[in-house]
Amino acid sequence: MSVTRGINRLLRNVKKSVNISERQVLALAYQPNVNDFEPNGPRVVTDIPGPRSKQLIEQLDQIQNVGAVHFFCDYDNSHGNYLADVDGNVMLDLFTQISSVPLGYNHPALINAVSKPENLSTFVNRPALGVYPPADWVSRLQNTLVSVAPPGMNHVQTMACGTCSVEHGMKAVFMKFMSDARGGMPPSQEALESCIINKAPGSPSLSFLSFNNSFHGRTMGALACSHSKWLHKLDFPVPDWPIVRFPNLKYPLEENVVENRTEESKILEEVEDKIDEYNKKGQTVAGIIVEPVQCEGGDKFATPYFFQGLRDITNKRGMGFIIDEVQTGCGATGKFWAHEHFNLTDSPDIVSFSKKMLTGGFYKKVTFKPKEGHRIFNTWVGDPSKIALLEEVVKVIREDNLLDSVKVTGEYLMSGLFNMQSKYPGILSNTRGLGTLCAIDFNTTDNRDKAMADLRKKGVHTGACGPTSLRFRTTLLFKTKHVDVFMERFDDVLSQLNK
Amino acid sequence: MSVTRGINRLLRNVKKSVNISERQVLALAYQPNVNDFEPNGPRVVTDIPGPRSKQLIEQLDQIQNVGAVHFFCDYDNSHGNYLADVDGNVMLDLFTQISSVPLGYNHPALINAVSKPENLSTFVNRPALGVYPPADWVSRLQNTLVSVAPPGMNHVQTMACGTCSVEHGMKAVFMKFMSDARGGMPPSQEALESCIINKAPGSPSLSFLSFNNSFHGRTMGALACSHSKWLHKLDFPVPDWPIVRFPNLKYPLEENVVENRTEESKILEEVEDKIDEYNKKGQTVAGIIVEPVQCEGGDKFATPYFFQGLRDITNKRGMGFIIDEVQTGCGATGKFWAHEHFNLTDSPDIVSFSKKMLTGGFYKKVTFKPKEGHRIFNTWVGDPSKIALLEEVVKVIREDNLLDSVKVTGEYLMSGLFNMQSKYPGILSNTRGLGTLCAIDFNTTDNRDKAMADLRKKGVHTGACGPTSLRFRTTLLFKTKHVDVFMERFDDVLSQLNK
Numbered sequence: 002m003s004v005t006r007g008i009n010r011l012l013r014n015v016k017k018s019v020n021i022s023e024r025q026v027l028a029l030a031y032q033p034n035v036n037d038f039e040p041n042g043p044r045v046v047t048d049i050p051g052p053r054s055k056q057l058i059e060q061l062d063q064i065q066n067v068g069a070v071h072f073f074c075d076y077d078n079s080h081g082n083y084l085a086d087v088d089g090n091v092m093l094d095l096f097t098q099i100s101s102v103p104l105g106y107n108h109p110a111l112i113n114a115v116s117k118p119e120n121l122s123t124f125v126n127r128p129a130l131g132v133y134p135p136a137d138w139v140s141r142l143q144n145t146l147v148s149v150a151p152p153g154m155n156h157v158q159t160m161a162c163g164t165c166s167v168e169h170g171m172k173a174v175f176m177k178f179m180s181d182a183r184g185g186m187p188p189s190q191e192a193l194e195s196c197i198i199n200k201a202p203g204s205p206s207l208s209f210l211s212f213n214n215s216f217h218g219r220t221m222g223a224l225a226c227s228h229s230k231w232l233h234k235l236d237f238p239v240p241d242w243p244i245v246r247f248p249n250l251k252y253p254l255e256e257n258v259v260e261n262r263t264e265e266s267k268i269l270e271e272v273e274d275k276i277d278e279y280n281k282k283g284q285t286v287a288g289i290i291v292e293p294v295q296c297e298g299g300d301k302f303a304t305p306y307f308f309q310g311l312r313d314i315t316n317k318r319g320m321g322f323i324i325d326e327v328q329t330g331c332g333a334t335g336k337f338w339a340h341e342h343f344n345l346t347d348s349p350d351i352v353s354f355s356k357k358m359l360t361g362g363f364y365k366k367v368t369f370k371p372k373e374g375h376r377i378f379n380t381w382v383g384d385p386s387k388i389a390l391l392e393e394v395v396k397v398i399r400e401d402n403l404l405d406s407v408k409v410t411g412e413y414l415m416s417g418l419f420n421m422q423s424k425y426p427g428i429l430s431n432t433r434g435l436g437t438l439c440a441i442d443f444n445t446t447d448n449r450d451k452a453m454a455d456l457r458k459k460g461v462h463t464g465a466c467g468p469t470s471l472r473f474r475t476t477l478l479f480k481t482k483h484v485d486v487f488m489e490r491f492d493d494v495l496s497q498l499n500k
Numbered sequence: 501m502s503v504t505r506g507i508n509r510l511l512r513n514v515k516k517s518v519n520i521s522e523r524q525v526l527a528l529a530y531q532p533n534v535n536d537f538e539p540n541g542p543r544v545v546t547d548i549p550g551p552r553s554k555q556l557i558e559q560l561d562q563i564q565n566v567g568a569v570h571f572f573c574d575y576d577n578s579h580g581n582y583l584a585d586v587d588g589n590v591m592l593d594l595f596t597q598i599s600s601v602p603l604g605y606n607h608p609a610l611i612n613a614v615s616k617p618e619n620l621s622t623f624v625n626r627p628a629l630g631v632y633p634p635a636d637w638v639s640r641l642q643n644t645l646v647s648v649a650p651p652g653m654n655h656v657q658t659m660a661c662g663t664c665s666v667e668h669g670m671k672a673v674f675m676k677f678m679s680d681a682r683g684g685m686p687p688s689q690e691a692l693e694s695c696i697i698n699k700a701p702g703s704p705s706l707s708f709l710s711f712n713n714s715f716h717g718r719t720m721g722a723l724a725c726s727h728s729k730w731l732h733k734l735d736f737p738v739p740d741w742p743i744v745r746f747p748n749l750k751y752p753l754e755e756n757v758v759e760n761r762t763e764e765s766k767i768l769e770e771v772e773d774k775i776d777e778y779n780k781k782g783q784t785v786a787g788i789i790v791e792p793v794q795c796e797g798g799d800k801f802a803t804p805y806f807f808q809g810l811r812d813i814t815n816k817r818g819m820g821f822i823i824d825e826v827q828t829g830c831g832a833t834g835k836f837w838a839h840e841h842f843n844l845t846d847s848p849d850i851v852s853f854s855k856k857m858l859t860g861g862f863y864k865k866v867t868f869k870p871k872e873g874h875r876i877f878n879t880w881v882g883d884p885s886k887i888a889l890l891e892e893v894v895k896v897i898r899e900d901n902l903l904d905s906v907k908v909t910g911e912y913l914m915s916g917l918f919n920m921q922s923k924y925p926g927i928l929s930n931t932r933g934l935g936t937l938c939a940i941d942f943n944t945t946d947n948r949d950k951a952m953a954d955l956r957k958k959g960v961h962t963g964a965c966g967p968t969s970l971r972f973r974t975t976l977l978f979k980t981k982h983v984d985v986f987m988e989r990f991d992d993v994l995s996q997l998n999k
Contacts, residue, residue: 060638064646065657068873069630076625076634087635098628099879106625115614115623124614124623125889126575126605127858129597131568135575136586139559147563158564161660164878168719172736179735188734196733198712199724199740207737213697219878220667222720225698232874234695235687236678237671238706240739241698356879359626374567375731379663379718380598380855386623386885 038107039081042486043460044091051088079106082476082483084462092457093486096464100296100328100474101356103394108478110393124386130159131374131382138385145391146362151338153348154364159383163327163355164218169377170351170363171222171288174321175207176376177350177369178287181319208240208284210275212247214298214467217290217325226290229298229467243275243286247295248303252433261304269310276318288321288350289314293339296328299467300440302433305343312345321369323351331357332398332477335408335436342435357477359394360387403477411436413481414473417488424492427500431470439473440466448498455494461487537606538580541985542959543590550587578605581975581982583961591956592985595963599795599827599973600855602893607977609892623885629658630873630881637884644890645861650837652847653863658882662826662854663717668876669850669862670721670787673820674706675875676849676868677786680818707739707783709774711746713797713966716789716824725789728797728966742774742785746794747802751932760803768809775817787820787849788813792838795827798966799939801932804842811844820868822850830856831897831976834907834935841934856976858893859886902976910935912980913972916987923991926999930969938972939965947997954993960986 050072057073078085082105084094128135146157160166196203211226225239248265251257276286289311295301315322329339350369355361360383371377418432418441431442443449449469456463466472549571556572577584581604583593627634645656659665695702710725724738747764750756775785788810794800814821828838849868854860859882870876917931917940930941942948948968955962965971
């Protein structure tokens with residue numbers, strides 16, 4: 002690839018003239034604007050997966066299950082919004098590692114973060130953060146997580162991944178709920194002893210309410226609140242906790258206000274009924290967990306009215322309210338946190354994050370701060386090297402006005418999708434989205450899957466969700482020119498589909 | 501500190517003479533043997549935590565609970581076995597970030613891993629490994645995790661942390677158990693649908709057997725198998741799963757063979773009874789999870805006979821057997837995996853790891869490989885940048901014969917502890933250990949805590965476990981000279997304690 006050849010030539014020339022490391026030349030080479038390194042468009046030279054990917058998949062199969070592997074990537078040669086694979090194909094990436102790449106591939110700012118001498122020991126020495134934090138930990142937290150905290154929340158706990166963030170957020174809710182139940186008094190000796198052997202009163206029979214189609218993670222507590230696919234759930238003994246339908250709304254939301262309001266009001270009633278039912282049978286409901294947009298479950302949107310209703314119910318009943326922003330946070334909706342679109346009169350109690358944030362973790366209201374140390378804890382509780390990267394991400398989002406840019410691109414993308422929906426009414430429906438976090442439905446799963454396969458043949462890599470949806474999960478650097486590259490190929494692909 | 505001054509001078513001089521980056525000079529500066537950078541001994545200049553640490557703790561308290569924070573560290577100026585804090589104190593570190601630092605602080609090989617140009621994109625671009633692995637992923641796995649796999653286990657799954665490793669290991673057991681129960685036939689439609697809403701048959705009423713005092717993690721499934729401290733457990737609704745006493749053996753093990761055998765035989769019977777009891781009440785026991793040494797619970801050792809017994813019971817009953825090596829793996833016992841000391845006639849089904857391995861994950865027998873993709877999965881399933889670091893760790897362990905070195909140091913440490921135990925018989929007892937993974941008991945919790953506080957005043961940082969134990973969790977580079985530094989101060993401290 003010409004970019005690689007260019008870098009290699011630069012490397013040789015510069016190394017000749019001064020005594021300098023390859024690494025330093027690479028860092029220099031990457032310094033110019035990332036756009037200079039982005040290809041002008043996709044390039045497809047083999048089937049995807051190609052022969053080299055297939056060979057590697059076969060080798061990996063000797064070590065672990067490869068059923069989910071699409072292809073092997075060449076990250077050295079991936080740039081901006083373009084992902085390269087090991088067979089020399091270069092794809093416009095609309096799925097970005099399951100929505101976890103904020104600034105595209107090999108962004109100069111992130112290369113800078115890894116290359117800075119003052120960050121070296123941060124990448125080399127991973128501390129037990131909860132016990133022996135590094136000297137710059139407070140200032141790093143302030144520059145990153147605290148500086149972008151959702152309104153009303155200035156306490157934050159780092160974690161290693163999304164699932165752990167959700168689980169520990171749930172634990173913060175359970176602790177607060179039981180502390181309130183004790184009227185703030187210390188736990189009894191009986192509670193302290195019985196909890197060790199998983200018995201009441203120390204291990205109380207509490208539950209969490211979640212929604213159909215939701216996805217919150219894969220360890221036992223988070224998995225008990227996830228209800229999207231059997232692949233995540235089959236054979237695992239999760240507790241029988243309350244589940245309520247998620248609103249099934251008509252899109253566009255603003256054209257179906259009355260009908261949608263009726264649906265959401267009905268579901269809010271069902272939530273109350275379900276809480277009463279579980280409380281009565283002794284599995285007291287301590288909290289509600291919800292995604293601002295149900296992503297894995299099919300990009301299902303609800304309105305601010307619904308989320309305000311959940312906040313009101315939990316406040317009224319002294320329950321905790323978790324908004325899980327693992328997939329929706331970090332700017333993809335045009336606001337830093339998706340739930341900022343809801344104008345809640347009182348902020349959620351816990352907001353979990355991961356993916357684009359590069360670190361897992363959760364925000365909490367100060368009232369949900371545990372009383373003792375070691376309650377929300379593990380060996381690493383996160384990784385300062387991820388915060389060093391996040392520091393650059395937050396800076397670039399600010400300096401390059403990426404939230405505004407996401408709004409512009411999002412509107413352009415949505416308007417393109419509406420055009421396609423008009424052009425192919427038998428195939429497409431339900432264009433919906435916030436910022437670039439958009440989706441569109443196909444008339445059948447087969448058509449959705451065929452469109453995705455055909456798009457890949459044209460060098461556009463996309464992601465599915467739910468049974469018939471295509472979801473857009475781009476970087477924050479996705480611009481209108483990238484939308485054009487996609488839309489041209491999308492039109493082509495749609496014109497070949499059966500209605 | 502003189503090391504810093506030295507580096508700064510080097511930096512200035514070298515920068516004068518050639519056009520070179522600070523980072524490159526730093527890398528050069530660190531190249532010589534790590535021992536050249538280790539101080540000759542501890543240096544204590546303030547109380548610990550000192551004024552700067554206290555100030556930072558106060559600041560961090562505005563962001564999160566700080567109850568577990570000991571002091572803030574200066575990782576730039578920590579070297580080898582010596583940990584520096586932000587107040588200029590330098591401590592010999594016998595606890596190493598809760599046993600998670602394999603090669604000490606700022607080891608040249610790890611600095612090299614971060615600095616290598618060919619690793620740059622690995623640190624910058626974190627992939628969704630289960631779907632889009634990098635080109636070098638198979639070879640990296642082969643160089644690292646596969647090359648040090650426990651006997652009989654060549655399948656491995658990476659994860660982000662120890663808890664997730666345990667949870668997903670348990671899930672692998674649940675899946676295998678249910679697949680066997682179906683006679684290998686595909687699940688019924690009813691199972692596929694019911695699992696989504698947490699109901700049988702898709703969500704079966706299975707359980708896992710664990711031991712008193714054990715610690716396996718903090719998310720709901722792993723937490724249900726952990727029974728060491730109320731701080732981990734109180735207020736969390738974990739399932740009522742079977743728990744059996746862990747053997748309470750007499751040390752030294754080799755001098756109490758008959759008595760210990762009786763105790764272990766009795767417990768193996770209790771295990772069988774407990775399985776029958778839970779099977780009968782419909783919470784079928786799918787597996788057993790055990791640590792090779794109960795670390796958090798008080799460094800409790802059992803003999804190969806006991807572990808062989810557990811392997812036999814689980815094999816006989818078609819149950820899964822997990823050995824949790826999160827704290828014991830990666831060479832601390834003088835073998836790469838602690839359970840290699842047990843000479844099991846058949847390997848465990850799952851071995852979980854994290855901490856010193858720098859990445860979480862678990863080994864599994866090929867029969868525990870899931871049939872479908874996405875069954876053991878999450879967005880990141882680990883982090884290739886941690887594997888890039890592990891690659892260096894494994895190389896150094898091999899090239900520097902660190903397993904042999906750990907045996908030598910371990911024997912020297914144990915013999916020193918036995919001396920102290922003879923000198924202070926009213927205070928110390930139960931010296932025990934494998935390699936440098938050693939512990940000793942105090943007569944009272946107060947004396948243990950006072951000894952640790954006094955040791956810290958003398959610049960030796962240690963870790964506690966259980967109610968009265970001091971545990972040794974050193975780096976793999978801990979040598980006899982470091983034992984001498986510790987033992988001299990330990991003797992001093994013990995001579996001041998009340999019996």
